[in-house]
Amino acid sequence: MVIVMQQGASNQQVDAVIGAVESEGFRAAVNRGEERSVIAVLGVVDSQKVPLTDRFESLDGVERVTLISEPYKLSSRSYRPEGTVVRVRDVEIGGNRVVVIAGPCSVENRTQMLEAAEAARAAGASLLRGGAFKPRTSPYSFQGLGVAGLELLAEAREATGLPVVTEILDPLDLEDVYRFADVFQVGARNMSNFRLLERLGETDKPVLLKRGPSAKLRDMLQAAEYIMKGGNHQVMLCERGVVGFDDACRNTTDINAIPVLKQWSHLPVILDPSHSVGHTRWVPAIARAGMAAGADGLAIEIHPNPPKALSDGGQSLRPEQFLALMEQLRAVARAVGREL
Ligand code: PEP
Ligand code: MN
Numbered sequence: 001m002v003i004v005m006q007q008g009a010s011n012q013q014v015d016a017v018i019g020a021v022e023s024e025g026f027r028a029a030v031n032r033g034e035e036r037s038v039i040a041v042l043g044v045v046d047s048q049k050v051p052l053t054d055r056f057e058s059l060d061g062v063e064r065v066t067l068i069s070e071p072y073k074l075s076s077r078s079y080r081p082e083g084t085v086v087r088v089r090d091v092e093i094g095g096n097r098v099v100v101i102a103g104p105c106s107v108e109n110r111t112q113m114l115e116a117a118e119a120a121r122a123a124g125a126s127l128l129r130g131g132a133f134k135p136r137t138s139p140y141s142f143q144g145l146g147v148a149g150l151e152l153l154a155e156a157r158e159a160t161g162l163p164v165v166t167e168i169l170d171p172l173d174l175e176d177v178y179r180f181a182d183v184f185q186v187g188a189r190n191m192s193n194f195r196l197l198e199r200l201g202e203t204d205k206p207v208l209l210k211r212g213p214s215a216k217l218r219d220m221l222q223a224a225e226y227i228m229k230g231g232n233h234q235v236m237l238c239e240r241g242v243v244g245f246d247d248a249c250r251n252t253t254d255i256n257a258i259p260v261l262k263q264w265s266h267l268p269v270i271l272d273p274s275h276s277v278g279h280t281r282w283v284p285a286i287a288r289a290g291m292a293a294g295a296d297g298l299a300i301e302i303h304p305n306p307p308k309a310l311s312d313g314g315q316s317l318r319p320e321q322f323l324a325l326m327e328q329l330r331a332v333a334r335a336v337g338r339e340l
Pocket of ligand 1: 105131135186187188189210240275
């Protein structure tokens with residue numbers, strides 16, 4: 001249930017509605033929007049309580065009460081119709097300017113990380129990515145440098161001025177990752193790790209939430225809800241391809257997800273064409289498609305020497321390929337009325 005206040009409703013009226021919601025045993029979350037405030041009623045609204053809508057609707061300052069049938073509330077577009085802009089240092093994600101997150105799959109060593117970071121900066125990326133804790137399918141594959149990798153990311157941030165996005169695999173690493181990251185990445189394999197999501201909801205750093213390889217969009221929005229219910233509303237949704245039946249590509253890019261998520265939710269939507277496609281040669285086409293479909297940002301893997309990469313070399317762009325792609329993306333952004 002969402003209670004939409006009238007334009008110009010007073011703080012006192014908003015507080016009175018919150019009081020009424022809480023006295024019925026629900027939690028209230030308020031978006032004090034510029035135009036009007038919206039109050040999300042959190043908890044299970046059973047059918048016997050539906051008459052409550054009439055009660056809430058009769059309170060002073062209330063414009064309308066909407067029963068949301070979806071199981072997500074805080075991530076729903078109706079809670080924040082104006083859209084969310086996530087702020088990472090001086091970068092804004094979710095506004096008219098589209099952002100590009102670029103960097104290697106894994107932080108491997110100092111030279112590789114600094115070269116990749118410089119390539120990201122030189123081509124005009126806004127954020128730097130790099131995994132220090134890697135979720136690998138095989139336990140015998142490179143698992144990441146851990147804290148040493150986080151330190152290299154911090155050095156790369158220092159050198160380029162680009163804020164850092166890095167994956168957290170386990171709630172046990174929270175303190176370490178918090179110390180170095182500007183944005184927590186939750187990988188596809190962890191989208192439904194609800195304890196991890198809840199822990200991130202208690203922090204004050206933005207979260208890039210990647211879609212599980214076979215998760216429905218509604219599941220993803222409920223995963224976002226796990227983070228947001230703790231008070232952290234700085235969440236970005238990342239499409240990274242889903243499991244399909246064809247094996248030409250690593251995954252199947254669900255381009256549909258972009259406009260659907262933009263309509264269902266107020267959260268910024270990012271496309272990761274690299275993991276979606278899994279082959280360097282097709283990454284640019286899908287990156288352009290994502291931007292044309294309305295993504296607020298792209299997350300792209302780059303590497304100074306892809307054949308030598310310890311992970312995902314086969315889908316990484318070399319610096320000059322990335323530079324060329326950024327030029328194309330600027331043209332697409334212009335064509336759809338956005339900046340890059
Ligand atoms: C990654 O971003 O390097 C990664 C492992 O992605 P995903 O979780 O989408 O597979
Ligand atoms: Mn990767």
